[in-house]
Amino acid sequence: MAAKMLLSFAICRLIVTVGLTLNPVELLRLGVDGRLSQDPSDVKRASGDFGGLSRAEPLAVFRPESAEDVTRLVRAAYESAHGFTVSARGHGHSINGQAQTANGVVIEMSSGKRAPPPWVSEKSRFVDAWGGELWIDVLKSTLEHGLAPKSWTDYLYLSVGGTLSNAGISGQAFNHGPQISNVYELDVVTGKGELLTCSEEQNPELFQAVLGGLGQFGIITRARIALEPAPQREVDALMGKLNFIPATVFTTDLPYVDFLDRVHKAELKLRSKGLWEVPHPWLNLFVPKSRIADFDRGVFKGILGNKTSGPILIYPMNKHKWDQRSSTVTPDEDEVFYLVALLRSALDNGGETHALKYLSDQNRKILRFCNDAKINIKQYLPHYTTQEEWMDHFGDKWALFTQRKIEFDPRRILATGQRIFKPSFSPNTASW
Numbered sequence: 317m318a319a320k321m322l323l324s325f326a327i328c329r330l331i332v333t334v335g336l337t338l339n340p341v342e343l344l345r346l347g348v349d350g351r352l353s354q355d356p357s358d359v360k361r362a363s364g365d366f367g368g369l370s371r372a373e374p375l376a377v378f379r380p381e382s383a384e385d386v387t388r389l390v391r392a393a394y395e396s397a398h399g400f401t402v403s404a405r406g407h408g409h410s411i412n413g414q415a416q417t418a419n420g421v422v423i424e425m426s427s428g429k430r431a432p433p434p435w436v437s438e439k440s441r442f443v444d445a446w447g448g449e450l451w452i453d454v455l456k457s458t459l460e461h462g463l464a465p466k467s468w469t470d471y472l473y474l475s476v477g478g479t480l481s482n483a484g485i486s487g488q489a490f491n492h493g494p495q496i497s498n499v500y501e502l503d504v505v506t507g508k509g510e511l512l513t514c515s516e517e518q519n520p521e522l523f524q525a526v527l528g529g530l531g532q533f534g535i536i537t538r539a540r541i542a543l544e545p546a547p548q549r550e551v552d553a554l555m556g557k558l559n560f561i562p563a564t565v566f567t568t569d570l571p572y573v574d575f576l577d578r579v580h581k582a583e584l585k586l587r588s589k590g591l592w593e594v595p596h597p598w599l600n601l602f603v604p605k606s607r608i609a610d611f612d613r614g615v616f617k618g619i620l621g622n623k624t625s626g627p628i629l630i631y632p633m634n635k636h637k638w639d640q641r642s643s644t645v646t647p648d649e650d651e652v653f654y655l656v657a658l659l660r661s662a663l664d665n666g667g668e669t670h671a672l673k674y675l676s677d678q679n680r681k682i683l684r685f686c687n688d689a690k691i692n693i694k695q696y697l698p699h700y701t702t703q704e705e706w707m708d709h710f711g712d713k714w715a716l717f718t719q720r721k722i723e724f725d726p727r728r729i730l731a732t733g734q735r736i737f738k739p740s741f742s743p744n745t746a747s748w
């Protein structure tokens with residue numbers, strides 16, 4: 317009883333703050349009872365992310381148990397008199413507040429304990445996964461059937477909806493394309509609170525919009541992901557196809573799961589030393605092949621002086637493996653482009669070195685250098701603060717991106733933490 321009164325109070329506050337037209341009893345009848353929280357520890361968690369560079373406090377946190385729950389909440393936001401924003405949060409592994417929202421509700425997609433578990437079709441080789449499912453749990457389910465997704469991220473404690481809203485890349489992307497090129501079908505709750513199934517055949521515009529769409533067009537509640545037979549160990553099969561001098565071989569051969577889950581092992585080590593929960597001013601760039609040597613001269617040898625802390629990833633990808641109808645952007649020129657990822661942590665050296673400022677300044681210098689040298693890089697997991705920068709980022713795709721926004725999220729209530737569009741309602745309640 318006391319819990320019910322507390323919840324009613326929380327919802328009343330939400331309604332007063334955002335001017336929702338529904339009264340608390342009606343909202344309770346919508347069936348969100350028990351899933352909406354204003355508990356300070358929930359609100360605190362949803363206010364931050366892995367990057368640790370920005371914070372925004374939501375009014376409440378919502379933990380859905382089904383796609384219908386998500387639909388009810390988004391529809392309430394869409395239909396409310398003054399509006400409130402809604403941001404899906406996967407595992408909160410963004411760098412720059414992309415899953416945060418002030419004056420709105422964060423939907424914690426990855427913490428609903430009773431969301432549907434992954435369902436595998438061995439015959440058709442796909443898995444249906446909840447949008448908040450972590451890739452590690454998708455992998456565990458598919459391995460029970462001897463199958464595994466084709467395309468990966470290097471780190472598996474990321475949500476299906478979170479990576480599909482970006483692209484989802486790793487060393488395999490040159491071969492299979494990014495994760496967004498390996499999805500057959502999605503269930504999506506649009507910014508109008510409609511739950512739609514979409515694929516290349518059904519609602520294709522929504523399908524393409526949502527893939528790499530930075531959460532702007534809808535909330536992914538289910539993804540049908542392509543599978544292949546899971547290799548047991550990788551190395552012998554791969555080496556068999558190559559010519560090489562045997563004495564020069566250096567390999568690390570691991571069971572497939574250990575290979576895929578390798579970054580988590582590093583995470584556990586860093587956590588035990590207290591080195592995980594520090595700011596992470598990461599920078600991820602796509603660099604066209606024809607300019608990678610200029611990038612090397614200007615950035616690695618120039619700005620970074622051939623030395624830097626933290627892991628650096630560099631690998632090539634093929635543009636034809638990326639569906640240009642999706643919302644992602646790749647460099648305009650060249651079939652081949654490289655991911656260059658500077659994954660640095662701001663570890664303060666006894667308070668004397670302002671590591672965060674130093675690394676952030678270096679990132680800015682790198683972007684300025686690319687601009688001045690006319691190296692047409694594209695940011696992966698992009699972060700911009702003005703609409704002009706976003707227009708520049710999307711280039712020819714900007715018109716289509718805005719057209720899709722008008723169609724699927726006309727009140728601009730979704731994923732405002734990306735800072736692409738301002739919500740359509742009163743600036744007093746706008747979330748950025």
Ligand SMILES: Cc1cc2nc3c(=O)[nH]c(=O)nc-3n(C[C@H](O)[C@H](O)[C@H](O)COP(=O)(O)OP(=O)(O)OC[C@H]3O[C@@H](n4cnc5c(N)ncnc54)[C@H](O)[C@@H]3O)c2cc1C
Nearest residue numbers: 406407408409410447469470471475477478484485531536
């Ligand atoms: C340690 C680490 C390793 C990483 N490794 C890789 C890698 O190898 N490859 C790679 O591609 N990326 C990698 N990333 C980046 C990662 O893909 C992105 O940060 C991604 O956004 C994180 O997923 P998340 O589930 O935490 O999403 P969040 O950070 O919670 O959300 C990201 C964005 O997606 C939106 N969103 C979340 N869920 C949904 C949904 N269900 N429907 C619609 N929109 C949604 C949010 O509103 C937000 O705008 C890594 C990040 C970290 C911290």
